[in-house]
Amino acid sequence: MTRIARITLDDANLPPPTPEIEQERKVAMFDLLEDNTFVLPGRDGRDVPAGPYHVGLSIRDKRLVFDVLTEADERAAEFHLSLGPFRQVVKDYFQICESYFEAVKKLPPSQIETIDMARRGIHNEGSRVLQERLEGKAEVDTDTARRLFTLICVLHFGG
Numbered sequence: 001m002t003r004i005a006r007i008t009l010d011d012a013n014l015p016p017p018t019p020e021i022e023q024e025r026k027v028a029m030f031d032l033l034e035d036n037t038f039v040l041p042g043r044d045g046r047d048v049p050a051g052p053y054h055v056g057l058s059i060r061d062k063r064l065v066f067d068v069l070t071e072a073d074e075r076a077a078e079f080h081l082s083l084g085p086f087r088q089v090v091k092d093y094f095q096i097c098e099s100y101f102e103a104v105k106k107l108p109p110s111q112i113e114t115i116d117m118a119r120r121g122i123h124n125e126g127s128r129v130l131q132e133r134l135e136g137k138a139e140v141d142t143d144t145a146r147r148l149f150t151l152i153c154v155l156h157f158g159g
Contacts, residue, residue, distance in 0.1 A: 103115050
């Protein structure tokens with residue numbers, strides 16, 4: 001069972017999200033729980049608790065924290081990632097999303113499609129950075145990384 005069965009975001013100390021950000025969060029969480037791959041590799045010869053996993057995402061002390069529990073709420077792993085490698089791609093993603101949300105209101109479909117393609121490209125870059133940062137800690141497929149990147153952006157929204 002190499003998957004995430006429950007995901008929570010520690011966004012209690014963040015300002016309320018915009019309706020667009022809240023929608024992105026809901027879609028990413030729904031899609032993530034519907035289909036994902038999340039594998040904890042063995043480390044230092046120790047057995048890894050079996051999944052499925054409950055994953056909590058938070059930002060603490062300017063670090064992205066993955067708190068991974070088993071279904072019985074026993075600690076499976078906890079890892080902290082520097083936010084530095086994510087800063088620029090998250091900033092770019094928010095800027096292109098803002099352009100996209102504005103474009104949907106007033107531009108023709110061809111121009112919206114162009115902005116959406118750029119948005120997907122930045123999103124792909126963010127998911128690639130996440131997969132690199134998770135190397136040796138957790139293995140995720142591309143779709144899982146994309147959805148987790150969206151949730152990281154949600155946490156950055158107020159950070």
